[in-house]
Amino acid sequence: xxxxxxxxxxxxxxxxxxxxxxxxxxxxxxxxxxxxxxxxxxxxxxxxxxxxxxxxxxxxxxxxxxxxxxxxxxxxxxxxxxxxxxxxxxxxxxxxxxxxxxxxxxxxxxxxxxxxxxxxxxxxxxxxxxxxxxxxxxxxxxxxxxxxxxxxxxxxxxxxxxxxxxxxxxxxxxxxxxxxxxxxxxxxxxxxxxxxxxxxxxxxxxxxxxxxxxxxxxxxxxxxxxxxxxxxxxxxxxxxxxxxxxxxxxxxxxxxxxxxxxxxxxxxxxxxxxxxxxxxxxxxxxxxxxxxxxxxxxxxxxxxxxxxxxxxxxxxxxxxxxxxxxxxxxxxxxxxxxxxxxxxxxxxxxxxxxxxxxxxxxxxxxxxxxxxxxxxxxxxxxxxxxxxxxxxxxxxxxxxxxxxxxxxxxxxxxxxxxxxxxxxxxxxxxxxxxxxxxxxxxxxxxxxxxxxxxxxxxxxxxxxxxxxxxxxxxxxxxxxxxxxxxxxxxxxxxxxxxxxxxxxxxxxxxxxxxxxxxxxxxxxxxxxxxxxxxxxxxxxxxxxxxxxxxxxxxxxxxxxxxxxxxxxxxxxxxxxxxxxxxxxxxxxxxxxxxxxxxxxxxxxxxxxxxxxxxxxxxxxxxxxxxxxxxxxxxxxxxxxxxxxxxxxxxxxxxxxxxxxxxxxxxxxxxxxxxxxxxxxxxxxxxxxxxxxxxxxxxx
Amino acid sequence: xxxxxxxxxxxxxxxxxxxxxxxxxxxxxxxxxxxxxxxxxxxxxxxxxxxxxxxxxxxxxxxxxxxxxxxxxxxxxxxxxxxxxxxxxxxxxxxxxxxxxxxxxxxxxxxxxxxxxxxxxxxxxxxxxxxxxxxxxxxxxxxxxxx
Numbered sequence: 001x002x003x004x005x006x007x008x009x010x011x012x013x014x015x016x017x018x019x020x021x022x023x024x025x026x027x028x029x030x031x032x033x034x035x036x037x038x039x040x041x042x043x044x045x046x047x048x049x050x051x052x053x054x055x056x057x058x059x060x061x062x063x064x065x066x067x068x069x070x071x072x073x074x075x076x077x078x079x080x081x082x083x084x085x086x087x088x089x090x091x092x093x094x095x096x097x098x099x100x101x102x103x104x105x106x107x108x109x110x111x112x113x114x115x116x117x118x119x120x121x122x123x124x125x126x127x128x129x130x131x132x133x134x135x136x137x138x139x140x141x142x143x144x145x146x147x148x149x150x151x152x153x154x155x156x157x158x159x160x161x162x163x164x165x166x167x168x169x170x171x172x173x174x175x176x177x178x179x180x181x182x183x184x185x186x187x188x189x190x191x192x193x194x195x196x197x198x199x200x201x202x203x204x205x206x207x208x209x210x211x212x213x214x215x216x217x218x219x220x221x222x223x224x225x226x227x228x229x230x231x232x233x234x235x236x237x238x239x240x241x242x243x244x245x246x247x248x249x250x251x252x253x254x255x256x257x258x259x260x261x262x263x264x265x266x267x268x269x270x271x272x273x274x275x276x277x278x279x280x281x282x283x284x285x286x287x288x289x290x291x292x293x294x295x296x297x298x299x300x301x302x303x304x305x306x307x308x309x310x311x312x313x314x315x316x317x318x319x320x321x322x323x324x325x326x327x328x329x330x331x332x333x334x335x336x337x338x339x340x341x342x343x344x345x346x347x348x349x350x351x352x353x354x355x356x357x358x359x360x361x362x363x364x365x366x367x368x369x370x371x372x373x374x375x376x377x378x379x380x381x382x383x384x385x386x387x388x389x390x391x392x393x394x395x396x397x398x399x400x401x402x403x404x405x406x407x408x409x410x411x412x413x414x415x416x417x418x419x420x421x422x423x424x425x426x427x428x429x430x431x432x433x434x435x436x437x438x439x440x441x442x443x444x445x446x447x448x449x450x451x452x453x454x455x456x457x458x459x460x461x462x463x464x465x466x467x468x469x470x471x472x473x474x475x476x477x478x479x480x481x482x483x484x485x486x487x488x489x490x491x492x493x494x495x496x497x498x499x500x501x502x503x504x505x506x507x508x509x510x511x512x513x514x515x516x517x518x519x520x521x522x523x524x525x526x527x528x529x530x531x532x533x534x535x536x537x538x539x540x541x542x543x544x545x546x547x548x549x550x551x552x553x554x555x556x557x558x559x560x561x562x563x564x565x566x567x568x569x570x571x572x573x574x575x576x577x578x579x580x581x582x583x584x585x586x587x588x589x590x591x592x593x594x595x596x597x598x599x600x601x602x603x604x605x606x607x608x609x610x611x612x613x614x615x616x617x618x619x620x621x622x623x624x625x626x627x628x629x630x631x632x633x634x635x636x637x638x639x640x641x642x643x644x645x646x647x648x649x650x651x652x653x654x655x656x657x658x659x660x661x662x663x664x665x666x667x668x669x670x671x672x673x674x675x676x677x678x679x680x681x682x683x684x685x686x687x688x689x690x691x692x693x694x695x696x697x698x699x
Numbered sequence: 700x701x702x703x704x705x706x707x708x709x710x711x712x713x714x715x716x717x718x719x720x721x722x723x724x725x726x727x728x729x730x731x732x733x734x735x736x737x738x739x740x741x742x743x744x745x746x747x748x749x750x751x752x753x754x755x756x757x758x759x760x761x762x763x764x765x766x767x768x769x770x771x772x773x774x775x776x777x778x779x780x781x782x783x784x785x786x787x788x789x790x791x792x793x794x795x796x797x798x799x800x801x802x803x804x805x806x807x808x809x810x811x812x813x814x815x816x817x818x819x820x821x822x823x824x825x826x827x828x829x830x831x832x833x834x835x836x837x838x839x840x841x842x843x844x845x846x
Contacts, residue, residue, distance in 0.1 A: 487797075488795065488797060491794060491795055491796060491797060492764075492765045492793070492794040492795055493765075493794075495794045495815075495817060496711055496713070496714060496794055497713075498817045499713070499714065499717065499794075499815060499816075499817050499819070499822070500713035500714075500717070502817050502818060502819045503713070503716075503717040503720070503819040503822065504713070504717075505819075506819040506820065507717075507720060507819075528818075528819075531817060532817050532818050535817035535818075539796070542796070
C-alpha cells in the first residue's frame with residue numbers, strides 16, 4: 001500500500017507540475033497576445049499619425065492652390081478647398097494632438113506645426129482679402145511672394161520630421177512586437193511539449209502501475225490458490241464460504257463447487273456446533289480482528305484432524321466488515337508426533353527409573369546432571385547428593401586424574417578413548433568401598449556443549465563368576481590333559497595284553513595243535529575272538545573321545561565327494577555285496593572335513609552293515625529341508641529299527657541288534673552325535689523294522 | 700659285527716616273544732639285538748654303557764614308543780642327530796595310533812610307522828611285509844664304518 005500511495009503522490013505531483021506549466025504557458029501567451037495587440041495598435045497609431053500629417057499637408061497645399069486659382073481668376077469656387085481645409089486642418093491638428101499625447105517631442109513639433117499652419121492660413125486669408133479688395137494685381141505678389149513658399153517649406157520639414165519620428169517608433173514597435181510574438185510562440189510550443197511529455201509520463205506510470213497491480217493480484221490469486229499445506233478461504237460476515245483454495249480442498253476434502261455458498265459450521269465437530277462455537281469464533285474474530293485456536297475439525301468424510309486455525313476479520317477502508325479470511329493447517333501428524341514423543345519420553349524415563357543398571361548423565365565439565373535410582377542403589381548415594389558434583393566423586397582416587405585428563409582431551413579434541421565403548425573400571429561407593437564396574441559411555445552434542453551418558457553395571461558378581469569360571473577352566477584343562485594321558489595309556493597298555501592273549505592263543509593253536517582236542521581249540525578261538533573284540537571296543541572308545549578334543553577345522557566340505565569316497569571304500573571291503581549308492585552331487589557344507597569323514601563312515605557304514613541281508617540293497621545320500629535348514633540324510637532299505645527305541649540309538653554302547661546278527665560296538669552313532677553337536681547341528685533317525693532307516697543331520 | 704642285525708627296542712617280554720615268533724614264521728634269520736628300554740637302545744647304537752666300545756650297526760631298528768627311561772621318540776631324535784646313525788632305517792612299531800605320535804614320529808625322521816595289530820595273524824603279515832621291504836627290497840644306505 002505504501003508503494004501505491006507514493007505512486008499516487010507522484011502522479012499528483014506530476015499532474016500539478018503539468019497544470020502549473022500549462023497555466024504559465026497560457027499566461028505567457030495571453031500576455032504576449034496582449035502585447036502584440038497593443039503593439040499593433042501602436043503601429044496603427046503611427047500609420048494614422050503619418051496619414052493625418054500627409055492629409056493635412058495635402059489639405060494645405062490644396063487650399064493654397066485654390067487660393068492661387070481665385071487670385072488669378074477671381075472665381076470664388078476656387079476657394080472651396082481653402083474653406084474645407086480651414087475646418088479639416090483644425091480637426092486634424094486636434095486629432096494629432098490627441099494621437100501624440102504620449103509623445104512630448106511630437107507635441108512640441110505639433111505646436112510649431114500649428115503655428116506654421118495658422119500663419120499660413122492667415123496669409124492665405126490676407127491674400128484672399130487683398131484680391132477681393134485690391135484685385136489680381138494687388139494679390140499677385142502675395143501669391144507668388146517668397147514668404148508663402150518658405151512657410152510651406154517649413155511645414156513640410158516639420159511634417160517630415162514628425163513622420164520620421166513616427167517611422168522610427170514604428171520600427172521600434174514592430175521589432176518589439178516580433179520579439180514578443182516569437183517569445184509567445186516559443187512559450188506556447190514549450191509548454192505544449194512539456195505538458196504533452198508529462199501527460200505521456202503520467203499515462204505510462206499509471207499504465208505500468210495498473211499492469212503491476214493486475215499482475216500482483218493474479219500472482220496472489222495463483223499463490224493462494226496453489227498453496228496445498230494450508231486451507232485458505234474466505235467466509236462472508238454470516239459465515240458462508242466465498243472462496244476455496246487447493247489446500248482447503250486437500251485438507252477438508254470438499255471441491256469448490258461443493259462448498260462455495262455453504263456455511264462454515266460444517267467444519268466444526270458436532271460438539272462444537274452444539275456449543276455454538278462457529279458463531280462465537282466469528283464474533284471473537286470480528287471483535288478482536290483476529291482469532292486463533294488449535295482444535296479438532298471435521299473433514300468431508302467425517303474424519304477429524306487437529307487443526308491450527310487463524311481467522312482474520314476483513315474490513316474495508318471505512319471499517320465495514322466484509323468477511324473473514326481463514327487459514328487452517330492440518331497438525332494431526334505433528335500432534336501425533338508430539339504424543340509419540342511424549343510417550344517415548346515417558347517410556348525412556350520409566351526405563352531409566354526401573355533399570356537395574358546405573359544410568360547417569362554429565363555435562364561438559366564432567367558434572368553429574370542425572371542420576372537414576374539404579375545409580376543410587378549401586379553407589380549408595382542419592383541423586384540430590386551427586387547432582388552438580390563431579391563424576392570423580394564416583395571413582396577411586398587413583399582413577400580421578402586420568403578421568404580429568406581424558407575429559408579435557410575429549411572436550412578439546414573430540415578424541416575419546418572410552419566413548420562408544422564398554423570398558424571395565426572400578427567404582428567407589430559412598431562408604432568408600434570399591435567395586436568392579438562395566439561402563440558404557442556415550443557422548444552427544446547438547447547445543448554447542450558436549451554431554452555424556454554413562455550406563456554402569458556393578459559386575460562384582462560377574463567378576464566373581466568369571467573368576468570361578470577361570471578356575472573351572474584350569475581344572476577342566478587339567479582334567480582334559482589327564483584324560484588325554486589316560487587315553488594314550490589305554491591305547492597302549494590295554495592293547496598290549498590283548499595282543500599277548502591273541503598271539504599266544506594262536507601260538508598254542510599252531511604249536512600244540514596235536515595235543516588239543518576240538519573243545520580246547522574252540523576255547524582258544526573264543527579267547528582270540530574276545531581279545532580282538534575288546535581291541536575294537538578300545539579303538540572305538542578312543543575315536544569317540546578323540547572327536548570331542550581339538551579345535552574344529554572348519555572349511556567348505558564337499559559332502560557328496562566324501563560320501564562317494566566312503567562308498568568306494570565299502571565296496572572294496574566286500575566286493576561280493578550288491579549295494580547301490582545314490583549320492584546327490586555337489587552338496588557342500590561348512591564343517592570340519594576330518595570329522596565329517598567319520599560321520600559319513602559311520603552312517604554309510606551302518607547302512608552298509610544293516611543292509612547285509614538285502615540283495616540288492618539301496619543306500620541314498622541327499623538333502624532335504626527341515627525348519628528352513630538343510631538336513632542331510634543317509635537312507636537305506638535294510639533291517640531298520642523300531643521307533644520306540646529311537647532315543648537309545650545315539651547312546652554309547654547302545655545296540656538295537658544282537659552282535660551275532662550285526663557286529664558292532666554301539667559307539668559309532670554316539671560318535672556321530674558328538675560330531676554333529678560340536679558343529680551346532682542336530683541328528684535324528686526315522687525307521688521301521690525291516691523297512692529301512694533314515695539318519696538325518698544338520699550342521 | 701652283528702652284521703645285518705635288527706635292533707628290537709621293546710620293553711614287553713610278551714611282545715618281544717611274539718615279534719621273534721612273527722619274524723621266525725617269516726623266515727627272517729637276521730640276528731635280533733634286544734633293548735629293554737630307550738637308554739639301552741642308545742647304548743647299543745652308540746657303544747655306551749653295557750655296550751661301551753662296541754657300537755652295533757644294525758640294518759633296521761624296530762622301535763616301540765612307550766618305553767621306560769628314554770621314550771621311543773627321544774631315541775629317534777638322538778639317532779637322527781648323530782652322524783653315524785643319521786641314515787639308519789627306523790620303523791616305529793607301536794600300539795599307539797594317536798595322530799600326534801604318528802606326526803611326531805615322521806617329523807623326527809621315522810622311515811615307517813606300523814601299529815601292532817591285536818590279531819596275531821595280521822601281525823605276522825605286517826612283519827612279513829616289513830621284513831620283505833626293509834631287509835630284501837630296500838637298498839640300505841652306505842654304512843658309516845664301511846665308508
